[in-house]
Amino acid sequence: MSRPNLTFAWNAVRSAAELPQFEPGWVWLVGAGPGDPGLLTLHALNALQHADIVVYDALVDDSILKLARPGAVVEYAGKRGGKPSPKQRDISLRLIEWARKGKRVLRLKGGDPFLFGRGGEEALALVAAQIPFRVVPGVTSGVGGLAYAGIPATHRDINHAVTFVTGHMAGGDVPDSINWRALAEGSPVIVVYMGLKHLPRITSELMSAGRSADEPVAIVSQASTARQQVLETTLARAADDAATSGIPAPALIVVGEAVRLRAGLDWLSAATQGRKLDPDPLRTKAKRDTA
Numbered sequence: 001m002s003r004p005n006l007t008f009a010w011n012a013v014r015s016a017a018e019l020p021q022f023e024p025g026w027v028w029l030v031g032a033g034p035g036d037p038g039l040l041t042l043h044a045l046n047a048l049q050h051a052d053i054v055v056y057d058a059l060v061d062d063s064i065l066k067l068a069r070p071g072a073v074v075e076y077a078g079k080r081g082g083k084p085s086p087k088q089r090d091i092s093l094r095l096i097e098w099a100r101k102g103k104r105v106l107r108l109k110g111g112d113p114f115l116f117g118r119g120g121e122e123a124l125a126l127v128a129a130q131i132p133f134r135v136v137p138g139v140t141s142g143v144g145g146l147a148y149a150g151i152p153a154t155h156r157d158i159n160h161a162v163t164f165v166t167g168h169m170a171g172g173d174v175p176d177s178i179n180w181r182a183l184a185e186g187s188p189v190i191v192v193y194m195g196l197k198h199l200p201r202i203t204s205e206l207m208s209a210g211r212s213a214d215e216p217v218a219i220v221s222q223a224s225t226a227r228q229q230v231l232e233t234t235l236a237r238a239a240d241d242a243a244t245s246g247i248p249a250p251a252l253i254v255v256g257e258a259v260r261l262r263a264g265l266d267w268l269s270a271a272t273q274g275r276k277l278d279p280d281p282l283r284t285k286a287k288r289d290t291a
């Protein structure tokens with residue numbers, strides 16, 4: 001398709017969906033989803049097509065940045081190549097500075113900006129500086145990334161609650177404020193963000209708090225990108241298996257019986273590698289027959 005046709009198609013979508021104008025002097029705080037550009041929202045695509053400047057962080061996939069309007073300034077705000085990461089305050093100040101110059105500023109973050117994304121802090125800095133802004137939620141990796149691994153975050157036969165927890169504090173340690181016992185007792189499925197480095201501590205906390213050593217665990221790395229990898233293991237083995245395999249960050253750690261559903265729901269491997277799917281991964285039929 002030639003470019004004019006693409007522009008025509010996009011303009012049709014834009015007007016049919018009544019997408020808002022990206023006004024000069026505004027900041028849009030936008031979630032880019034876990035990686036696959038197909039998981040962007042229409043608001044995110046609209047922002048990419050109209051922004052004067054795109055300030056992105058490490059988790060935003062290159063294939064998404066390619067969708068920025070030709071001529072937009074695309075600026076990285078994160079850690080790379082061993083350089084220290086810019087302070088959160090510096091990033092916020094930069095957004096404010098561009099907005100005050102009358103630019104359309106797109107702050108693009110991985111997943112959802114308000115889930116372990118520091119989007120709230122940046123938005124509050126904009127409020128303090130009286131810069132108008134819009135927040136565009138994104139598909140969070142702990143839901144969308146799991147779906148690409150064939151793991152539903154909830155399933156009626158397994159869990160009526162799911163907890164998203166961070167394995168990493170600002171200082172780099174596992175947060176002290178996590179009540180592992182409450183989590184172990186109250187949340188059948190636990191999705192840990194930023195937990196790969198602290199896997200030994202996290203798994204041992206959960207086992208000490210009563211979770212079974214045999215409980216299934218999945219480590220979902222680079223979910224929804226072409227580099228996606230999934231390691232299935234157990235609570236007792238997870239830390240060793242992760243270290244031996246060298247599975248890279250960013251990764252989610254999923255603890256709970258929901259991981260067993262992968263045998264039936266790993267649609268991506270079924271499509272790409274011809275993996276055979278099991279129609280009864282929880283063995284509910286066998287349980288029903290013997291009951």
Ligand code: SAH
Pocket residue numbers: 034035059109110111112113114115116117139140141142145192193194195220221222223224225249250251252253
């Ligand atoms: N706001 C983001 C989370 C940022 S915290 C969101 O909503 O998804 C960073 C952590 O997110 C990573 O350490 C990892 O645990 C997780 N993460 C983000 N993108 C991921 C991806 N594509 N695959 C696996 N984990 C991902």
